[in-house]
Amino acid sequence: MEWTRSETLALALHNCTSCRGLGLRIGKRGGINPCNCALRNIFRACYKRFRYCHEKEKHLTRATIEFVPGKDRRMAWGRKDEEYCADFLLVAKRTLTPEEHKLFTFHYLLGADWKLCCTRLDIDRGLFFHAAYRVEQKLGKVFRELTPYALYPLSDYFHSTRPNVRAIPTDSIATGQVFPIRPPLSGYRRASQQEDAPFLRAA
Ligand SMILES: [Zn+2]
Helix, strand or coil: CCCCHHHHHCCCCCCCCCCCCCCCCEEECCCEECHHHHHHHHHHHHHHHHHHHCCHHHHCCCCCCEECCCCCCCEECCCHHHHHHHHHHHHHHHCCCCCHHHHHHHHHHCCHHHHHHHHHHCHHHHHHHHHHHHHHHHHHHHHHHCCCCCCCCCCHHHHHCCCCCCCHHHHHHHHHCCCCCCCCCCHHHHHHHHHHHHHHHHH
């Protein structure tokens, strides 16, 4: 995906020395990359929502119905809070290295502070905070760039319908056959148009 300033401006720290509050910085190969301060803020927003979904009373969760466009055009039931928690945990497990995931579990899921984590992981304070920042940046980037359903922006995850995925017949790709956008008119419709034609000409 392409990162734009309008997306990162509100996420960046105004006193960041890397991006000067813009949320974007020029990479080593000349490309435009999101700044780490914006990525960390994406992670923190997702983490805050994860805690909210996890800690709120279970009787407050509810099933929501959402429209699934496409060939079937059906309605589907889902439990968004539980789906979000599962996505959050599984994406973290898939993205992080075993050492990083251990820190993620202790600090972010089990709530251990830096002293406990340093004792348990046998690292010093500096290494702990460097690793924690690295975890936040990694996950913030993945949460935003995840396809087809990114975890961030949260409003899109929780309140939008699924994108319209249209199935294309595979044989038409091979033969290069072009399908009409609208189906051919039925015989009845053609006949009615011919009957209307004299009136239209008279008008
Ligand atoms: Zn920055």
